[in-house]
Amino acid sequence: MKLATIALRNIFRNKRRSLLSVTAVAVAALAITLLFALLEGIREDIRHNAWNYETGQVRVRNAEYDRYEYLNPVQYVVPEYRTLTERLVALPEVSVVGPRITIASVSFRGERQISARGIGMDITAERRYQDDLEGIVVKGRLPEPGSTEAILGNRLARELGVQIGDSVTFLTQTRVRTSNAFTVDVVGIAAFPVAQLDRSTFLLPIERAAHYMRMGDAATELLIKGAGVRTETLVDAVAAETAERGPEGMNVTPWSEVSGGYAYLQVANVVYRIIALFFFLLGSTVIVNTTMMTIHERTREIGTLAAMGMRRGELIRLFFTEATYLGIAGSLAGVLLGSAIALPLQHTGIDFSAQMELVDMDLSTMLYPALNWRSTVLTFFYSLAVAMLASFIPARRAATLQPVEALRS
Amino acid sequence: MINVTDIHKEYIDGETSVRALRGVSLHIAKGEFLSIAGPSGSGKTTLLNVIGCIDTADSGGLSIDGDRINGAHGVSSRALIEIRRAKIGFVFQSFNLIPVLTAYENVAMALSLLGLAESEIRERTTKILTEVGLAGMEDRRPAKLSGGQQQRVAVARALVKDPLIVLADEPTANLDSETGEAILKLMKSINQRIGTTFVFSTHDQMVMDYADRLCRLHDGLIESDEVRRSA
Numbered sequence: 001m002k003l004a005t006i007a008l009r010n011i012f013r014n015k016r017r018s019l020l021s022v023t024a025v026a027v028a029a030l031a032i033t034l035l036f037a038l039l040e041g042i043r044e045d046i047r048h049n050a051w052n053y054e055t056g057q058v059r060v061r062n063a064e065y066d067r068y069e070y071l072n073p074v075q076y077v078v079p080e081y082r083t084l085t086e087r088l089v090a091l092p093e094v095s096v097v098g099p100r101i102t103i104a105s106v107s108f109r110g111e112r113q114i115s116a117r118g119i120g121m122d123i124t125a126e127r128r129y130q131d132d133l134e135g136i137v138v139k140g141r142l143p144e145p146g147s148t149e150a151i152l153g154n155r156l157a158r159e160l161g162v163q164i165g166d167s168v169t170f171l172t173q174t175r176v177r178t179s180n181a182f183t184v185d186v187v188g189i190a191a192f193p194v195a196q197l198d199r200s201t202f203l204l205p206i207e208r209a210a211h212y213m214r215m216g217d218a219a220t221e222l223l224i225k226g227a228g229v230r231t232e233t234l235v236d237a238v239a240a241e242t243a244e245r246g247p248e249g250m251n252v253t254p255w256s257e258v259s260g261g262y263a264y265l266q267v268a269n270v271v272y273r274i275i276a277l278f279f280f281l282l283g284s285t286v287i288v289n290t291t292m293m294t295i296h297e298r299t300r301e302i303g304t305l306a307a308m309g310m311r312r313g314e315l316i317r318l319f320f321t322e323a324t325y326l327g328i329a330g331s332l333a334g335v336l337l338g339s340a341i342a343l344p345l346q347h348t349g350i351d352f353s354a355q356m357e358l359v360d361m362d363l364s365t366m367l368y369p370a371l372n373w374r375s376t377v378l379t380f381f382y383s384l385a386v387a388m389l390a391s392f393i394p395a396r397r398a399a400t401l402q403p404v405e406a407l408r409s
Numbered sequence: 410m411i412n413v414t415d416i417h418k419e420y421i422d423g424e425t426s427v428r429a430l431r432g433v434s435l436h437i438a439k440g441e442f443l444s445i446a447g448p449s450g451s452g453k454t455t456l457l458n459v460i461g462c463i464d465t466a467d468s469g470g471l472s473i474d475g476d477r478i479n480g481a482h483g484v485s486s487r488a489l490i491e492i493r494r495a496k497i498g499f500v501f502q503s504f505n506l507i508p509v510l511t512a513y514e515n516v517a518m519a520l521s522l523l524g525l526a527e528s529e530i531r532e533r534t535t536k537i538l539t540e541v542g543l544a545g546m547e548d549r550r551p552a553k554l555s556g557g558q559q560q561r562v563a564v565a566r567a568l569v570k571d572p573l574i575v576l577a578d579e580p581t582a583n584l585d586s587e588t589g590e591a592i593l594k595l596m597k598s599i600n601q602r603i604g605t606t607f608v609f610s611t612h613d614q615m616v617m618d619y620a621d622r623l624c625r626l627h628d629g630l631i632e633s634d635e636v637r638r639s640a
Contacts, residue, residue, distance in 0.1 A: 002521075009509035304505040307463050308566075309494020309522050311487075403463040407501070 003314060007321035010294070021290040022330040028283030029334025029383040030341075032276045033376055037342040037369035038350075039272050045364045046261035049194050052130050053119075053201075055255040056098065056223025058234045060084070060242065063251045065220070072104045074175050077218035079247050085125075087245065088224060093237035095227040098122070098129035099219040101209040105170035107160055114159055116170060117200050118150070120209020120219075129225065140164040140188030146207045151188035155199035162186050174214040182212040193364035195353070231256065280383055283330070284390035287323055291394040295319065302398055303406025312399040319395035320388065327387030335380045345369045410606065411437040411460060411574065416469035416479070418455050418629075429455040430466065431629035437574070440604040442597060444620030446611055452629040453610035454578055460608065461497050461576045462489045473497075474573055494522055498567025500577035504559040506551040512538065512562045513547035519570045537565045541595055557588035564596060574606040581613050593619045 011018045051057050065076035078084065078099075085097045103118030123145045127133050133142065143149030152162065162168050169183040184204055192198045210216065226234035231254045239252040256262045295302070302315060346368055353365035418430040429452045437443060437460075445453045458464035459471060462478060471478040473492060478484055484492070498519075499505075506515050513534055520530040538547055541561040551559050560580060567575045577596070581589030597619055600607050609616050617623055625632040 006507070006509060013509060300503075300505065301507060303463075304499075304501070304507070306490075307461065307493060307499050308519055309490055311490055314522075404458050407463070407505075 003318050004321055007318055008325060010318075010322050011325055014294075014297075017290055017293065018326060021286050021326045022333065024283045024286035025327055025330025025383055025387050026334035026337065028279040029331045029379055030338040031279050031334075032379045032383070033335050033338025033371075034342055034369070035272055035276065036375045036379060037338070037345075037371045038367065039268060040372045040375065041346075041367050041369040042268070043265055044370050045193070045367060046259065046265055047255075049364060050255050050259040050261055051223070051225060053192075053194070053197060055253070055258045057226050057231055057255055058224045058238055059251075059253050059255070059258065060088075060222040060224065060238060061220070061251050061253070063249050066251050066253070072173065074102075074104075074173060074213060074220070075177065077175065077215060077220060078222055078250065079218045081219035081222060082217060084242070084247065085222060087241060088222070088238060091237050091241060093226055093229045093234050095225045096125070096129045098126055098223040098225075099206060100221050100223060101206055101213055101215055102220045103170070103172050103204075103209055103213060105172040107168055107170050109160065114156075115200060116156055116160075116202055118170065118172075118202050118204055118209060120204055120206040120213075122206045129223070136190040136192055137188050138191045140186075143187055143203065143205050145205050147205055148183070148185055148208055149187040150184035150202045150204040151190045152186055152202045153198040153200065154189055154191050155195075156202060157186065157189050159199065164189065172212065174212070175216075175218070176214050178214075180212060180214070182208075184208075193366070195365050276379075276382070280386040283383065284386045287326065287387045287390040288394060290326070291319055291323055291391045294322070295394055295398040299398075299401065299406045299409040302401055303403045303409070306401070306403035306406060315399040316392075316395045319398055320391055323391030323395070324384070324388050327384045330387065331380045331383040334383065335376055338379075339371055339376060342369045342371050346371065410439045410474060411435075412470070412472045413437075413456070413460065414470040416456070416459060416466040416471065418452070418459065418464070418466050428629050430459070432469070433626075433629070433631055434469075435624065435631065435634070437606065437608060439573075439606055440600070442600045442607050442619070442621040443624065444609045444611055444617050444622070445624045445626055446617050447626035447632075448612060450628075451626040453626050455629075456626065457576050457578055457608065457610045460574075461499060462493050495570065496573040498570065498572040498575040500560070500563045500567050500575060500580045502579040502582045504551070504556070504563045504583070506559055506562055506566075508551050511548050511550055512543055512554065512558075512565075515551070515562050516565045516569050519566050523570060533569055534565075537569045538562075540599070541565045541568075555588075556584050557591060560584060560588075560592050561595065564592065564599075568599060568605060572605070574608060577607065577609045579611055579613070580609060581611070581616055586615065589613070590615060 060078055062076035062078060065073050081099045085099055088094050088097050099122055101120035103120065105116050105118055107114045107116060123142060137151065138154065142151055160168055164186055166186050167183050168186060169181055171179060171181045174180045192201060224234065224238060235252055235254050242250045242252060305315060349366045349368040351366055413433060413435040416430050416433045420427045420429055433456055445456060447453045455464065459466050466479050469479060474496060476484055476492060510518065516538060517530050517534045520533060538544060541564055543558060543561055546554065546558065554562065580592060584592065593616060596607055599605055611617060620637065622636045624634045
């Protein structure tokens with residue numbers, strides 16, 4: 001008679017209690033599956049937003065700009081950016097390059113001063129750089145290359161009280177540290193995925209931005225995406241190219257070093273794993289309780305088995321196998337149910353716009369959980385392992401019972 | 410075959426101590442049908458437990474089939490398990506069958522623990538169940554068997570491994586007299602046919618009447634040891 005068969009049958013002796021154990025493990029596994037799916041969604045979202053708007057996969061900037069960034073050091077530039085862009089695009093590791101000119105500016109509405117951040121971008125190249133640049137346009141269109149047109153973030157437009165067809169004037173400081181005011185024609189309203197971008201950003205053609213900022217043939221930075229290569233590989237390739245053929249004094253930085261969201265993600269990863277552990281521990285207490293009650297109820301049976309010559313190891317294995325079955329059922333149910341909830345949310349998303357209103361992070365207001373099969377499978381095995389471990393202590397205690405005492409119970 | 414020499418056993422429960430065995434000596438030969446009788450608290454179950462290696466004596470000696478169990482050079486607890494597994498069969502007052510197993514599986518389990526091949530387990534289990542009169546009831550779980558049938562399964566479970574000795578602790582106590590007698594007859598016939606050694610603890614007169622040898626225990630001491638029929 002195999003121990004596994006006895007263990008399986010034992011599970012059905014007290015169906016309600018077994019169901020309770022399975023439910024406890026399932027709830028923990030479900031919560032963790034959803035949590036990890038959300039975390040994966042956040043990770044993907046942060047990466048997507050950072051790569052598109054903030055840091056690229058790799059960023060090339062003047063080292064002095066990085067050093068004095070808090071002073072808006074527009075004079076420190078990436079010179080001859082077109083030539084550098086062409087050279088970088090020719091590298092096999094590079095997929096696309098997005099040159100940017102950043103314009104820190106203000107606009108005045110009566111006595112009110114509204115801060116805004118212009119991003120001058122190569123509209124034609126940007127269509128290749130961003131997966132779905134048109135997707136951000138909610139009204140109107142993107143500016144034409146070389147034109148004085150701009151597309152404004154939804155909330156910025158509202159703040160400024162402008163609509164499509166209006167003009168808006170911004171005041172900024174140029175590369176030569178002089179003030180300059182420039183006027184753009186609003187041709188589109190954009191819904192940026194990140195709330196912070198939505199309330200402060202406007203996009204304009206890089207040629208006009210260069211003109212307004214007196215940049216000449218320079219850009220503030222080049223954002224680079226790799227051709228499916230690891231970030232480290234991309235950094236090495238770009239750094240080697242700039243080191244060999246200039247320009248000098250450039251910083252080649254991976255997104256993981258400069259993205260605030262990435263740092264948040266690293267912390268969140270640890271925090272969520274601790275939360276997951278607590279969930280599992282909570283679920284495991286039910287398993288401990290069930291196993292203890294089972295052992296208490298079956299003490300005489302344990303005595304009989306011991307009297308028949310069942311070894312301690314076999315007794316432990318018997319209870320351990322029971323807990324394993326409960327763990328498998330609970331973990332599987334939890335992971336499957338969690339996946340069933342997460343899968344449709346991958347497409348519909350969860351709207352966090354109210355919560356993200358004042359959050360200054362590269363995080364979208366609409367988050368799409370993303371089921372990562374690796375972490376889902378890991379969740380299954382984690383919850384199973386915790387359930388199994390939880391049963392080990394009471395099972396071991398059962399095996400140390402003296403047969404005569406157990407039979408007397 | 411089994412030698413019990415000056416066994417002492419004391420139970421301590423809080424502030425009270427009970428001297429269950431106070432120097433019991435006994436020799437059990439192969440093929441005996443021995444009944445240990447006595448009133449409640451006389452120490453008969455304790456003696457059976459010590460002989461069955463599920464309890465240990467505080468002092469004194471016990472040897473089974475040449476293995477020294479108690480004393481200065483007693484066997485390890487692991488060896489005790491092996492002795493129980495291979496050499497001793499138990500029949501309990503409350504049958505103590507595993508409720509999730511069928512009659513067949515309850516009996517087969519004793520052989521599974523010995524690590525025998527499936528074919529041998531099947532052959533021996535079927536044979537013993539037929540011998541105890543349970544042919545056709547192999548697939549029934551204990552809950553679907555009468556008390557007498559359950560005790561027959563328990564007897565079959567004890568016998569199937571062909572043990573050196575079967576220890577039966579008040580085997581008829583939970584049975585009506587007719588069923589109890591049927592069980593006794595069954596064990597007696599096996600004893601006579603195969604020569605299996607049986608040791609009972611009882612205060613049932615019927616069990617005492619069936620015994621070839623009757624040991625009376627009183628307050629942890631053997632009061633009388635009487636051979637009625639030669640084995």
